[in-house]
Amino acid sequence: MTEPLLSARNLVKRYGRVTAMDHADFDLYPGEILAVIGDNGAGKSSLIKAISGAVKPDEGEIRLDGKPVSFASTLDARKMGIETVYQTLALSPALSISDNMFMGREIRKPGFLGTWLGMLDKTAMDDFARAKLTELGLMTIQNINQPVETLSGGQRQGVAVARAAAFGSRVIILDEPTAALGVKESRRVLDLIQDVRSRGIPIVLISHNMPHVFEVADRIHIHRLGKRLCVIDPKAHSMSDAVSYMTGAKVPEGLAA
Amino acid sequence: MSDTPDPVVERRAPEAVAQFDHRHRSTLDRVQHFLHQYPTMVPVIVLVLSLIAFGLISPNFFSAFNLSLVLQQVAVVGTLAAAQSLVILTAGIDLSVGAVMVLISVVMGQLAVNFGVPVPIAILAGLACGAATGALNGWLVTRLKLPPFITTLGTWNIFLALNYYLSGRETIRSQTLDTDAPLLKFFGTRFEVGGAVLTYGVILMVVVFAVLYYALYKTAWGRRVYAVGDDPESAALAGIQTKRVLMSVYVVAGVICGLAAWSSIGRVGSISPTSFFEANLESITAVVIGGISLFGGRGSILGPLIGALIVGVFNSGLRLAGVDVLWQLFATGWLIILAVAIDQWIRKVSS
Numbered sequence: 337m338t339e340p341l342l343s344a345r346n347l348v349k350r351y352g353r354v355t356a357m358d359h360a361d362f363d364l365y366p367g368e369i370l371a372v373i374g375d376n377g378a379g380k381s382s383l384i385k386a387i388s389g390a391v392k393p394d395e396g397e398i399r400l401d402g403k404p405v406s407f408a409s410t411l412d413a414r415k416m417g418i419e420t421v422y423q424t425l426a427l428s429p430a431l432s433i434s435d436n437m438f439m440g441r442e443i444r445k446p447g448f449l450g451t452w453l454g455m456l457d458k459t460a461m462d463d464f465a466r467a468k469l470t471e472l473g474l475m476t477i478q479n480i481n482q483p484v485e486t487l488s489g490g491q492r493q494g495v496a497v498a499r500a501a502a503f504g505s506r507v508i509i510l511d512e513p514t515a516a517l518g519v520k521e522s523r524r525v526l527d528l529i530q531d532v533r534s535r536g537i538p539i540v541l542i543s544h545n546m547p548h549v550f551e552v553a554d555r556i557h558i559h560r561l562g563k564r565l566c567v568i569d570p571k572a573h574s575m576s577d578a579v580s581y582m583t584g585a586k587v588p589e590g591l592a593a
Numbered sequence: 594m595s596d597t598p599d600p601v602v603e604r605r606a607p608e609a610v611a612q613f614d615h616r617h618r619s620t621l622d623r624v625q626h627f628l629h630q631y632p633t634m635v636p637v638i639v640l641v642l643s644l645i646a647f648g649l650i651s652p653n654f655f656s657a658f659n660l661s662l663v664l665q666q667v668a669v670v671g672t673l674a675a676a677q678s679l680v681i682l683t684a685g686i687d688l689s690v691g692a693v694m695v696l697i698s699v700v701m702g703q704l705a706v707n708f709g710v711p712v713p714i715a716i717l718a719g720l721a722c723g724a725a726t727g728a729l730n731g732w733l734v735t736r737l738k739l740p741p742f743i744t745t746l747g748t749w750n751i752f753l754a755l756n757y758y759l760s761g762r763e764t765i766r767s768q769t770l771d772t773d774a775p776l777l778k779f780f781g782t783r784f785e786v787g788g789a790v791l792t793y794g795v796i797l798m799v800v801v802f803a804v805l806y807y808a809l810y811k812t813a814w815g816r817r818v819y820a821v822g823d824d825p826e827s828a829a830l831a832g833i834q835t836k837r838v839l840m841s842v843y844v845v846a847g848v849i850c851g852l853a854a855w856s857s858i859g860r861v862g863s864i865s866p867t868s869f870f871e872a873n874l875e876s877i878t879a880v881v882i883g884g885i886s887l888f889g890g891r892g893s894i895l896g897p898l899i900g901a902l903i904v905g906v907f908n909s910g911l912r913l914a915g916v917d918v919l920w921q922l923f924a925t926g927w928l929i930i931l932a933v934a935i936d937q938w939i940r941k942v943s944s
Contacts, residue, residue: 428831
């Protein structure tokens with residue numbers, strides 16, 4: 337059995353009297369697409385925020401490659417190769433595709449200009465952005481300097497995924513990537529997810545869309561009442577099973593008390 | 594639904610290209626898109642049209658001397674507008690810039706004239722004072738999370754009171770400056786270039802804008818300022834330390850106010866605690882007419898320079914045409930409204 341790449345044990349997060357995470361566990365194995373599903377308020381977002389560095393858990397341990405890690409911010413998680421595509425995409429609409437891809441980790445020119453005057457190496461950044469978009473088959477975006485707000489919803493999602501794929505060397509977390517998209521655009525994003533996985537980078541997919549989850553996921557992590565209820569194999573379970581576990585209408589085998 | 598996906602690239606190409614087909618657009622749409630891409634074109638067009646109009650009305654208007662006079666007149670407010678632009682780019686507003694400027698000119702003058710501090714040190718102290726006022730504004734906005742409008746409304750009054758306190762409401766006269774601290778009047782020094790009479794204050798304004806242009810477009814800091822102004826939450830999620838960026842913007846704006854203060858001493862000749870009372874609003878006017886969006890993150894830093902020039906050209910042109918001063922205000926008022934209306938219209942492109 338391979339070791340999990342990213343794992344969490346007994347995560348607890350309380351907000352006043354609300355317990356968002358109640359000893360939650362999490363395991364992500366190399367090269368897989370792990371879907372995380374759960375009812376609204378089940379604590380999925382808190383779990384995801386904890387492993388992406390956006391929230392610091394009150395208790396519990398997160399391990400990357402078997403070594404305990406602690407993230408003070410999303411920047412820490414990013415430095416360790418964990419990239420998140422947020423539901424809101426976290427793109428600046430008025431800035432260009434290239435600016436957005438390098439937001440927070442711009443490339444400076446070598447030598448005096450870059451070191452002392454902080455001059456950006458726009459050519460290098462544009463080339464890199466173009467290369468990454470081409471790699472993911474998104475090069476129908478013709479002008480790397482066009483503002484993100486002039487792109488369609490699917491294209492924006494593509495830029496956000498490309499940004500994560502370009503820098504996320506270990507793990508990519510996608511939060512509801514298809515929620516705001518039409519059928520056709522969702523299709524493309526799902527293709528994109530499989531594309532990224534084929535590069536060997538494991539993906540955590542948070543989604544409410546059962547058909548999408550069952551189509552791409554290798555394993556499905558079901559979250560309920562602040563903790564992991566079970567992990568199921570999408571080939572061995574039906575969508576209605578998953579929904580029943582999620583809502584508590586049915587208890588998975590082996591857990592029945 | 595789960596038909597086997599064929600190779601991604603080939604399938605995406607033809608459709609997406611069609612989405613970027615710009616051919617089926619009305620002229621108005623094209624104008625809107627053009628302005629969306631080049632927001633500074635609005636003030637440029639207004640400036641060119643007003644130059645032509647006033648040139649036709651009064652023949653004296655187009656003399657090198659008169660045009661250079663316009664530059665001299667806008668130098669102080671233009672420099673202040675550069676500071677204001679930075680804050681407005683972050684979706685804030687700084688009502689205290691004018692008060693900060695006058696306060697710093699008083700600090701520089703008092704130190705140099707009444708406390709016998711060497712003039713260069715008095716000037717450095719003034720610039721440091723600018724950084725401190727900016728840091729106070731920035732601290733209130735980022736740490737106490739107060740809205741910039743209210744924060745700077747408060748600090749405006751505070752700085753004004755400090756200014757009256759430090760100056761004792763006394764003006765430092767021109768002759769005193771000439772004997773004790775001539776360096777304070779440096780930016781008022783005139784020089785002639787082919788009939789045009791410029792001051793070093795004009796050069797300072799242009800240099801401030803040039804440096805800001807470089808900083809905003811060619812450095813990571815500038816891109817982050819735009820990102821924070823555009824959508825602070827997205828910027829934070831993308832890994833930008835938004836508070837640090839905001840803080841730096843207020844501090845830099847404060848230092849630019851300090852430079853404007855130095856420049857204003859040269860322009861006026863004396864240091865009066867009651868001068869430039871309307872500089873706050875005049876700087877906002879220049880920024881808005883210059884096409885920087887009050888909602889943040891949009892517009893070129895060169896816009897406010899042009900905005901300041903437009904106001905200067907209107908004032909000069911209407912005066913030469915013998916029109917009552919009140920119509921200058923009238924015209925400026927409509928320009929502001931027009932500029933904001935155009936900004937709203939341009940922003941609709943994205944939806």
